[in-house]
Amino acid sequence: MKCDVCENEASVFLTQIINGQMTTVNLCESCSKAKGVTEETGFGLAEAFLSPTQRSEDSMEVVCNACGFTASQLKKIGRMGCPECYNSFREGLDGLLRNMHKGTRHVGKRPMSVGGTAPQLLPRQRTSVVREETSSPPPPMPVPAPAQPSDVSKLRADLDLAVQEERYEDAAKLKAEIERLQPKAPSQ
Amino acid sequence: MMRFATLIKNPADWMKGAGPHSEIVMTSRVRLARNLRGFPFPGFSQERQRVDLLEQVRPVVEQLPEMRDGYSEDYTELSKIRKQVLVERHLVSREHAARSSGCAVVVDRKQSISIMINEEDHFRIQGIRPGLSLHSAYELVDRVDTELESALPFAFDSKLGYLTACPTNLGTGMRASVMLHLPALVLTEQINPVIKAVGKIGLAVRGLYGEGTEALGNLFQISNQHTLGEAEPEIIAQIEKVIEGVVRSEQNARAKLKEDHQTMLQDQVGRAFAILRYAHVLSSKEALNLLSMLRLGADLDLVGNCDRSLIDMMLLEIQPAHLQLNAARELSPDERDSMRAEITRARLQSIDGPGSFPPSQSTPGGPPSAPNDE
Ligand SMILES: [Zn+2]
Numbered sequence: 001m002k003c004d005v006c007e008n009e010a011s012v013f014l015t016q017i018i019n020g021q022m023t024t025v026n027l028c029e030s031c032s033k034a035k036g037v038t039e040e041t042g043f044g045l046a047e048a049f050l051s052p053t054q055r056s057e058d059s060m061e062v063v064c065n066a067c068g069f070t071a072s073q074l075k076k077i078g079r080m081g082c083p084e085c086y087n088s089f090r091e092g093l094d095g096l097l098r099n100m101h102k103g104t105r106h107v108g109k110r111p112m113s114v115g116g117t118a119p120q121l122l123p124r125q126r127t128s129v130v131r132e133e134t135s136s137p138p139p140p141m142p143v144p145a146p147a148q149p150s151d152v153s154k155l156r157a158d159l160d161l162a163v164q165e166e167r168y169e170d171a172a173k174l175k176a177e178i179e180r181l182q183p184k185a186p187s188q
Numbered sequence: 189m190m191r192f193a194t195l196i197k198n199p200a201d202w203m204k205g206a207g208p209h210s211e212i213v214m215t216s217r218v219r220l221a222r223n224l225r226g227f228p229f230p231g232f233s234q235e236r237q238r239v240d241l242l243e244q245v246r247p248v249v250e251q252l253p254e255m256r257d258g259y260s261e262d263y264t265e266l267s268k269i270r271k272q273v274l275v276e277r278h279l280v281s282r283e284h285a286a287r288s289s290g291c292a293v294v295v296d297r298k299q300s301i302s303i304m305i306n307e308e309d310h311f312r313i314q315g316i317r318p319g320l321s322l323h324s325a326y327e328l329v330d331r332v333d334t335e336l337e338s339a340l341p342f343a344f345d346s347k348l349g350y351l352t353a354c355p356t357n358l359g360t361g362m363r364a365s366v367m368l369h370l371p372a373l374v375l376t377e378q379i380n381p382v383i384k385a386v387g388k389i390g391l392a393v394r395g396l397y398g399e400g401t402e403a404l405g406n407l408f409q410i411s412n413q414h415t416l417g418e419a420e421p422e423i424i425a426q427i428e429k430v431i432e433g434v435v436r437s438e439q440n441a442r443a444k445l446k447e448d449h450q451t452m453l454q455d456q457v458g459r460a461f462a463i464l465r466y467a468h469v470l471s472s473k474e475a476l477n478l479l480s481m482l483r484l485g486a487d488l489d490l491v492g493n494c495d496r497s498l499i500d501m502m503l504l505e506i507q508p509a510h511l512q513l514n515a516a517r518e519l520s521p522d523e524r525d526s527m528r529a530e531i532t533r534a535r536l537q538s539i540d541g542p543g544s545f546p547p548s549q550s551t552p553g554g555p556p557s558a559p560n561d562e
C-alpha cells in the first residue's frame with residue numbers, strides 16, 4: 001500500500017471517524033514522523049491531521065480515542081467500535097450489563113497469557129500479530145486504567161451521572177480531568 | 189486444503205453419528221466470539237483493514253492441528269449459492285454469508301468445527317456434535333480457542349472477560365444452542381407452556397425455520413442468553429439440565445400419542461410418507477412438516493427400515509441452496525418445488541413405508557379429529 005503523501009510504501013495506518021464517515025490515512029515511516037503521528041500520540045494527531053476544523057464539533061461527546069466511535073453511535077447501533085470502547089464508554093456500562101446478563105463480572109475462561117491476574121499490557125501486540133512491517137494494525141490502544149484512587153472514583157461517578165443526563169460537555173470535562181489524574185500506564 | 193465439492197459430498201460427522209437423545213435432540217452447537225486487541229471490530233472497520241486482518245490470521249487458523257487438510261475459503265471466491273449451502277449446513281451464519289471481501293471460513297474435515305473470520309466479531313469459533321452433547325461441543329471449541337490464543341492476542345478484560353462487538357456476547361463470548369425435534373409436544377398442544385417455562389429460566393427458544401412463532405418441521409432451537417457472570421461449564425450444565433426436561437416431556441407426549449391416538453398417528457405418518465414418496469410438487473414448508481412426521485414415525489417404529497439419518501440428510505437436501513447446488517444452476521421457486529419432490533421420491537424408493545406394518549391389535553379410540561368408523 002502506498003503512502004497518501006508520497007509514493008513510498010506505507011507502514012502506519014490510521015482510522016478515524018469524521019462526521020460519521022470512516023477515513024483511513026496511510027503513511028510511510030518518514031511522512032508519519034514529519035506529521036508528528038507517532039504511536040504514543042496516536043489517533044488524536046491523526047484527527048488533527050485530517051480535519052483541524054471539525055474537532056470542536058465532536059468534543060461535546062464521549063468518544064473512544066482508540067477508534068473514534070462516539071457515544072451516540074453506540075446508543076444507535078448497540079455495538080462497540082473496538083475492544084477499547086469498553087474502557088471509553090465504561091460509564092453507565094454496568095447498568096446496561098446488569099439488565100443483559102447474570103452478573104457484571106466475568107468468571108469464566110481466561111487466556112493463558114492473562115493467567116487469572118490482570119490483563120497484560122498492550123504494546124507487544126504489534127510484533128505478535130503482524131509479521132510484515134508494511135501491514136501494521138492501527139497504533140496500540142491505551143492501556144486499561146489501573147485501580148483508581150478514590151477521588152478518581154468520585155469523578156467517575158460524576159461522569160456517570162453526566163452521561164446519564166446527557167450533559168456531554170460536562171462529561172467531556174470530567175473525562176479529561178480523570179485522564180489527567182490518572183496518567184497512562186507506563187509502556188512496560 | 190479440501191475442495192468445496194469434497195466438503196459437501198460427505199455428510200458431516202454430526203449427521204452420521206448418533207448422540208445422546210438423537211431421536212429428539214438433533215445437534216448441540218457451541219460458539220465462541222473472539223476479537224483481536226488493537227483492531228476495530230469488523231462492523232466498524234474499513235474493508236481494507238478487514239482484508240489486512242484476514243490475510244494475517246487466516247494462515248494461523250488453517251495451521252491449527254484440528255483444521256489441517258480442512259476446507260478454507262475466502263468469501264470473494266464463493267458464489268452466493270455456495271455460501272448459502274454453508275448456511276444450510278450450519279457451518280456459517282446467515283449474517284456472515286451476506287458479507288464478502290475480508291471474510292473467510294475455515295472448516296475441519298469432519299465438519300465439526302468451523303471458524304468464521306470477520307463475522308460480527310473477528311472470530312466466531314463453532315463446534316457441532318450430534319445429540320445432546322454440549323459438553324463435547326464445548327471441548328472442541330475450547331481446545332481451538334486455547335491454541336489460537338497462543339498465537340493471537342485476544343481482547344480480554346479481567347472484569348468484563350472476552351470483549352465482543354455486541355455487549356450481549358461479553359464475558360465468555362459463548363453461545364450454546366441445541367436443535368430439537370418436538371413433534372409430539374406440538375401435536376398434543378403442550379409446546380407453548382414448555383416454551384414459556386424455558387424462557388423464564390433465561391434461555392431463548394425459537395423455531396429453526398419459519399418466521400416469528402411458526403416452527404416449520406417442529407424444529408426448535410434453545411440457547412443461552414446470558415454470557416457474563418457465569419462460567420462456561422455452569423452455563424452448559426444448566427442448558428443440558430433444561431433440555432433433559434424438555435426431552436422427557438417430548439418422550440411422554442410421544443408415549444401418550446402412541447397409546448391414546450394411535451390411529452391418528454398412523455394416519456399422519458402414512459400420509460406424510462405417501463406424499464413424500466409420490467408427490468411431484470413440494471413447497472419447502474410442506475416438505476419440512478411432512479419430513480417431521482416421517483421422522484416421528486421412524487422414531488416410533490411405525491415406518492419400516494427407515495433410517496433417521498436418511499431423513500436428516502433429506503432435511504438438508506430439500507433446502508433452496510442445496511437444491512440449486514445439486515442442479516448446478518439457479519432455480520425459480522417453481523423449479524425448486526418440483527426438484528424437491530424429485531429428491532424425496534427418489535430417497536424413499538427403498539423404504540417399505542408404514543403400510544407394511546401390522547395393524548394395531550385392538551382398535552383404540554382415535555382422537556376426535558379422526559373418528560374410527562369400524
Ligand atoms: Zn510518505
Ligand SMILES: [Zn+2]
Nearest residue numbers: 064067082085
Ligand atoms: Zn473504540
